[in-house]
Amino acid sequence: MSAKEIPYKIYLEESEMPKQWLNIRAFMKNKPDPLLNPGTLKPMSQDELSVVFCEELARQELDETTPYIDIPEEILKFYKMYRPAPLVRAYCLEEKLQTPAKIYYKFEGNNTSGSHKLNSAIAQAYYAKLQGLKGVTTETGAGQWGTALSMACAYFGLDCNVYMVKVSYEQKPFRREVMRAYGASVIPSPSELTNIGRKILAEHPGTSGSLGCAISEAVEAAVSKQGYRYVLGSVLSQVLLHQSIIGVETKAALDKYDITPDIIIGCAGGGSNLGGLIAPFVRDKLLGKSDCRLVAVEPSSCPSLTRGKYVYDFCDTGAITPLAKMYTLGADFIPAPDHAGGLRYHGMSSVLSRLYHDGLMEAVSVKQTDVFKAAEDFARIEGILPAPESAHAIKTAVDEALKCKESGEEKTIVFGLTGTGYFDMLAYEKFHDGKMTDYEPSAADLQRGFDGIPDINL
Amino acid sequence: MSAKEIPYKIYLEESEMPKQWLNIRAFMKNKPDPLLNPGTLKPMSQDELSVVFCEELARQELDETTPYIDIPEEILKFYKMYRPAPLVRAYCLEEKLQTPAKIYYKFEGNNTSGSHKLNSAIAQAYYAKLQGLKGVTTETGAGQWGTALSMACAYFGLDCNVYMVKVSYEQKPFRREVMRAYGASVIPSPSELTNIGRKILAEHPGTSGSLGCAISEAVEAAVSKQGYRYVLGSVLSQVLLHQSIIGVETKAALDKYDITPDIIIGCAGGGSNLGGLIAPFVRDKLLGKSDCRLVAVEPSSCPSLTRGKYVYDFCDTGAITPLAKMYTLGADFIPAPDHAGGLRYHGMSSVLSRLYHDGLMEAVSVKQTDVFKAAEDFARIEGILPAPESAHAIKTAVDEALKCKESGEEKTIVFGLTGTGYFDMLAYEKFHDGKMTDYEPSAADLQRGFDGIPDINL
Numbered sequence: 006m007s008a009k010e011i012p013y014k015i016y017l018e019e020s021e022m023p024k025q026w027l028n029i030r031a032f033m034k035n036k037p038d039p040l041l042n043p044g045t046l047k048p049m050s051q052d053e054l055s056v057v058f059c060e061e062l063a064r065q066e067l068d069e070t071t072p073y074i075d076i077p078e079e080i081l082k083f084y085k086m087y088r089p090a091p092l093v094r095a096y097c098l099e100e101k102l103q104t105p106a107k108i109y110y111k112f113e114g115n116n117t118s119g120s121h122k123l124n125s126a127i128a129q130a131y132y133a134k135l136q137g138l139k140g141v142t143t144e145t146g147a148g149q150w151g152t153a154l155s156m157a158c159a160y161f162g163l164d165c166n167v168y169m170v171k172v173s174y175e176q177k178p179f180r181r182e183v184m185r186a187y188g189a190s191v192i193p194s195p196s197e198l199t200n201i202g203r204k205i206l207a208e209h210p211g212t213s214g215s216l217g218c219a220i221s222e223a224v225e226a227a228v229s230k231q232g233y234r235y236v237l238g239s240v241l242s243q244v245l246l247h248q249s250i251i252g253v254e255t256k257a258a259l260d261k262y263d264i265t266p267d268i269i270i271g272c273a274g275g276g277s278n279l280g281g282l283i284a285p286f287v288r289d290k291l292l293g294k295s296d297c298r299l300v301a302v303e304p305s306s307c308p309s310l311t312r313g314k315y316v317y318d319f320c321d322t323g324a325i326t327p328l329a330k331m332y333t334l335g336a337d338f339i340p341a342p343d344h345a346g347g348l349r350y351h352g353m354s355s356v357l358s359r360l361y362h363d364g365l366m367e368a369v370s371v372k373q374t375d376v377f378k379a380a381e382d383f384a385r386i387e388g389i390l391p392a393p394e395s396a397h398a399i400k401t402a403v404d405e406a407l408k409c410k411e412s413g414e415e416k417t418i419v420f421g422l423t424g425t426g427y428f429d430m431l432a433y434e435k436f437h438d439g440k441m442t443d444y445e446p447s448a449a450d451l452q453r454g455f456d457g458i459p460d461i462n463l
Numbered sequence: 464m465s466a467k468e469i470p471y472k473i474y475l476e477e478s479e480m481p482k483q484w485l486n487i488r489a490f491m492k493n494k495p496d497p498l499l500n501p502g503t504l505k506p507m508s509q510d511e512l513s514v515v516f517c518e519e520l521a522r523q524e525l526d527e528t529t530p531y532i533d534i535p536e537e538i539l540k541f542y543k544m545y546r547p548a549p550l551v552r553a554y555c556l557e558e559k560l561q562t563p564a565k566i567y568y569k570f571e572g573n574n575t576s577g578s579h580k581l582n583s584a585i586a587q588a589y590y591a592k593l594q595g596l597k598g599v600t601t602e603t604g605a606g607q608w609g610t611a612l613s614m615a616c617a618y619f620g621l622d623c624n625v626y627m628v629k630v631s632y633e634q635k636p637f638r639r640e641v642m643r644a645y646g647a648s649v650i651p652s653p654s655e656l657t658n659i660g661r662k663i664l665a666e667h668p669g670t671s672g673s674l675g676c677a678i679s680e681a682v683e684a685a686v687s688k689q690g691y692r693y694v695l696g697s698v699l700s701q702v703l704l705h706q707s708i709i710g711v712e713t714k715a716a717l718d719k720y721d722i723t724p725d726i727i728i729g730c731a732g733g734g735s736n737l738g739g740l741i742a743p744f745v746r747d748k749l750l751g752k753s754d755c756r757l758v759a760v761e762p763s764s765c766p767s768l769t770r771g772k773y774v775y776d777f778c779d780t781g782a783i784t785p786l787a788k789m790y791t792l793g794a795d796f797i798p799a800p801d802h803a804g805g806l807r808y809h810g811m812s813s814v815l816s817r818l819y820h821d822g823l824m825e826a827v828s829v830k831q832t833d834v835f836k837a838a839e840d841f842a843r844i845e846g847i848l849p850a851p852e853s854a855h856a857i858k859t860a861v862d863e864a865l866k867c868k869e870s871g872e873e874k875t876i877v878f879g880l881t882g883t884g885y886f887d888m889l890a891y892e893k894f895h896d897g898k899m900t901d902y903e904p905s906a907a908d909l910q911r912g913f914d915g916i917p918d919i920n921l
Contacts, residue, residue, distance in 0.1 A: 012477035013543040019470035085471035086555065086846050097544065097618075115573050117848040117883070159843035160555075179637075179888035183848060186839055186891045381644055385617035388544050390575040390641060425575070427885040430637035433644045 014091040015258040022089050023257065024076055027249040027284045029356055030242060031072035032291045035363055037242070037355035038330035040066070041317060046461060049327050057224060058243075059234050061132040065243040072288075074246065076128075083127045083160060084250070087116035092258040093387075093422075099406070101386050106409035108402060109264075110422040111255045111282065112389065117183070120347075120392065120424030121278050122153035122238050125247035129236040130157035139232035140164025144194065144219030146173055147346030148180035149392070149424060150238030155187035165189040166233075168196065168223045171214035173346070180428050194219040201225050201323060216350070217322025217336065224325060239275025240320060240329070240354050248281025255419065256285040266297050268405055270420040272397035273301040273310065273368070274347045276354030282421040283366070290365060300405075301357065301368040302397040304376070306343040306444035309334050309353045310361055310368035312451060318352055318458050328461065331358040334446075338454030341444030343373050344432035345393040351454065371400050372443040377436035379403055380426070392424040393432055472549040473716040480547050481715065482534055485707040485742045487814055488700060489530035490749045493821055495700070495813035496788035498524070499775060504919060507785050515682060516701075517692050519590040523701040530746075532704065534586075541585045541618060542708070545574035550716040551845075551880075557864070559844050564867035566860060567722075568880040569713045569740065570847065575641070578805075578850065578882030579736050580611035580696050583705035587694040588615035597690035598622025602652065602677030604631055605804030606638035607850070607882060608696030613645035623647040624691075626654065626681045629672035631804070638886050652677040659683050659781060674808065675780025675794065682783055697733025698778060698787070698812050706739025713877065714743040724755050726863055728878040730855035731759040731768065731826070732805045734812030740879040741824070748823060758863075759815065759826040760855040762834070764801040764902035767792050767811045768819055768826035770909060775919050776810060786919065789816040792904075796912030799902030801831055802890035803851040809912065827859055830901040834858050835894035838884070850882040851890055 030036060039048035054063035065074070076084070095108040113121035133141050140163050145151025151167040158165035167189050174181055174193040181191050194214045195202040199222045205212060212218075220237075227235035238244060259266060269286055271279035279301055289295035301310055309332045318333040320326040333352040334340075340349040353361075360366045373393075380396035382403075383389070391399060402420040409416050426433065435441045446454075488494060497506035512521035523532070534542070553566040571579035591599050598621050603609025609625040616623035625647050632639055632651040639649050652672045653660040657680045663670060670676075678695075685693035696702060717724060727744055729737035737759055747753035759768055767790045776791040778784040791810040792798075798807040811819075818824045831851075838854035840861075841847070849857060860878040867874050884891065893899045904912075 014477070016474050019472070082554075083846075086551075093544075096540075117842065117846055119885075156843075156846055160846070178892075179885070182888035182892045182895070183885075185895055186842055186848060186888075188843060384575065384644055385614075385646065388541075388575055388614055388618070390644060427577075427637070427641075430640040430644075434636075434640045437640070437643055 009262050011094050011262055013096060014093050015261065016091050017089040017254060017257055019085060021257060022084065023250055023253040024081065025073040026076055026246050027073060027253055027288065028068065028071055028246055029280070029284050029287050030069040032288045033359065035359060036069050037359040040327040040329055043324070043328050056228060057235050059129065059132045059136050059138065061135065062129060062243050065246055066241060077131060080128055080131050087123065089254050090115060092255055095387055097386050098383065102403065102406050102410065104406040104410040105413060105415045106406040107415065107417045108406055109419045111251060111419065112422045113251060114389070114422065114425035118149060118153035118156050119427060120149040120153065121248060121251060121281065122150045123156060124250050124281070125238060125244045125277065126153035126157040127160070128247040130154065130161045130163055133163055133234060134161040138163065138234055140166065141234055141236045142166045142168070142223040142227040143236050143238070144168045144216060144223045146170050146216045146349065148173060148177055148428060149347060152180065152183050153238070154236065155184040155189035158189065159187040166226060167191045168194040168219040170194055170216055170219050176431070177428055194222050196222060199225045215322060220321040221323030221325055239277040240352065242356055244277045245280035245354060245356055248277050249284035251278065251281040251421065252284035252286065255282065264417060266419045267416040268298045268300060268418045270300045270302060270398045270401050270418065272348060272394050272421070272423065273303050273353065273357065274350045274394065276357040278421050278423045280354050280357050287360060287365065299366040300401060301361065301366060302401045303368065303370050304343050304345055304348050304397065305370040305372050306446070307334065307340040307349050308370040309351060311370045314455060314458070315358060315362050316458055317461050320352060328459065329355050331355045332361065333458065334451065335454030335457045337457030343444055344429065345397065347394040348397065369401055371397055374436065374441050374443055376400050377433070377441060381436070389422065390426045391422060392426045393429050395423040398422065467720050469552050469720055471554060472551050473719065474549050475547040475712060475715055477543060479715060480542065481708055481711040482539065483531040484534055484704050485711055485746065486526065486529055486532060486704050487738070487742050487745050488527040490746045491817065493817060494527050495817040498785040498787055501782070501786050514686060515693050517587065517590045517594050517596065519593065520587060520701050523704055524699060535589060538586055538589050545581065547712050548573060550713055553845055555844050556841065560861065560864050560868065562864040562868040563871060563873045564864040565873065565875045566864055567877045569709060569877065570880045571709060572847070572880065572883035576607060576611035576614050577885060578607040578611065579706060579709060579739070580608045581614060582708050582739070583696060583702045583735065584611035584615040585618070586705040588612065588619045588621055591621055591692060592619040596621065596692055598624065599692055599694045600624045600626070600681040600685040601694050601696070602626045602674060602681045604628050604674045604807065606631060606635055606886060607805060610638065610641050611696070612694065613642040613647035616647065617645040624684060625649045626652040626677040628652055628674055628677050634889070635886055652680050654680060657683045673780060678779040679781030679783055697735040698810065700814055702735045703738035703812060703814055706735050707742035709736065709739040709879065710742035710744065713740065722875060724877045725874040726756045726758060726876045728758045728760060728856045728859050728863070728876065730806060730852050730879070730881065731761050731811065731815065732808045732852065734815040736879050736881045738812050738815050745818060745823065757824040758859060759819065759824055760859045761826065761828050762801045762803055762806050762855065763828040763830050764904070765792065765798040765807050766828040767809060769828045772913060772916070773816060773820050774916055776916050778810060786917065787813050789813045790819065791916065792909065793912030793915045795915030801902055802887065803855065805852040806855065829855055829858050832894065832899050832901055835891070835899060837861055847880065848884045849880060850884045851887050853881045856880065
């Protein structure tokens, strides 16, 4: 335990802010398996990736050896507008739970996009600008990524086309309007603007869209327009690289007060937040300097780590993206309408999948109603209204703190509070009115997803 | 100019956080005129005020002599969860405007209530708890105050009844749900729960309510229920006292880097933010230590300072509150549906009114579409999506910075960014789609308001 008094919020000084991203892959003995070209089944080359992604981002995607990568000055400048994010000591929560555990959370919601997504959005927009592109395309479901990218593109004067899953476009008009306020074009998907969109609309005239379809449309739009590339907010290794700023800052804040964490907890959809949060702690584990537990939390409705298979699969339902080796429920798996839209993804970052497979990381799944109970309690005790995604980590952190209460252990628990729930009030209302249900895929549901996994794994 | 490099964001250390509120009135030679009992036309006594307000708050309302008041430990603890608020150097905005001016803003939006209102809400809830009350009642229009009070009451375990103007209740369902997530009862006003509500509903069956009516209902509910008091988020001197935390922190942050402001700018509805922001600078002006300009910004649709009269008037349309000497458009004045709901109030804090009357403060009014243009530009340049209220200060700060560009002066401009615009996206949408109009009361509109001012002033 530290002799120094721990403040409610630890803010790094501007001079203490990290100047490098941390590339976990450089420290992994067992590297994640490479992305494969679905046509040739050979590892994707940088040239192949550069058709879809910005050149520098394609390079980062393939870089498994450089341990630390300098953050360009222009990105550092933008980071200074909304970072460092505070590492908060949850004194009030500890008191309420009457636990001897010490609970900290890294809060990434203090920016208009409302989440950690901005950390990678600004990096991807920067590299697009550097390459002289006109703009970028992307998809968004819950809207956090689309909002972050719109902000980043506004800053660099890039055109930003966001394919927003139609049901979200209609049900989350305010999310849409935030993106428009930042100058983005927001297109309900499926749309008439792409071949894939037109095809899907012809086959399913009344469809409300899906993330998989929106990805396919955004990719098609990027490769068919001069001066555009596609960008993605999660899953990819480049995204985890940018998000390492979360973990590196967290580690620096802990070190400043001589705090050694026992457990690090983060929600995991595609893995962008968790992969960033745990980066320096994974490094230290791999170097034999730490035995900290690392815990991924996923919704019971979409349990890719806890119930999925570790195989090669497509990243989208349209099957036009490269194949990734990952824990997956199958690209055809249809997640139930859980309100944590950011966690409704069939697969998991290949980096995190590898770590989990090698026993370096644990995973748990939690039920939606338990998550919202934890969210509402947390809001009332600690003042911050969390995003449903973030609340998965809260639920598990509280569970761990209660275990400490039972055992009397003074463990130090750190969790990632990725964002705020301002645009999720429909879900809170449902919970509050007792109209929320839990979802858990049956064995048959899972089998249907697994059946769609490509044959390459056989 | 300072020799030290100014960071993007100046955060005070926890140990540097203010421990006292600053009571401007103690420094004023010309005190604001007292609140009058509308029946006797005599100054309200503490006993009379205590029927409606918590005892300690009634005491603070009347305290014109104590310059500094200790902030209770329990409130300091809560402040530590979301304060200090950063003082941000708007480097990117300066660069975009190509101005030699140095622009700073005090950002109060980094808490779930989304605004500075929490600073007084937690204080008022604390004193209610201290007095052993069961709960409090209040009204809310735009919803920032209601949200802040709900959070504060959740923290202290108090019942919280919010009378929400019906049109807001229906058009801002997410605001309503945030309050409910914090455990508040939210009642659309006019309601069947009060005599005044029933009377208004009988007379105007289809009415969508008004702030004046909601105030009357909340006051009636408080005085007719055992163990309840009424609390208010602006206008009152006690509120300005609590909000002085904004200014005291701002001054401490500026002093830390030897920065002397030339102009301080804040939006002004009832005056809670502006009165708090300028507190230490007013003190220094009154003590002859500063010649800093202080500027209140109001909407052209509701110009109480720039076009109102300095007279005694009611604080509510129901004419049940004490009379206050203030700049007012008349309690019967009906402000046009400007989207800055927090600034649609007919009167102005009696403290600020006095300062303005004595030439210690300036005032300007700005048009809604200009405000939203400034808001959208600011969001794209500085990353933060401002509340429409806050954007009034942005607009004026930009105007001042552009004047500096013309004159070549390196002035230091500080403005208050009171909150975020997450719940104002309908307004942004209107602006974006070119459907927003400007409002300016005609001479006849003003006269109608003035006609309702009580005879006491004659």
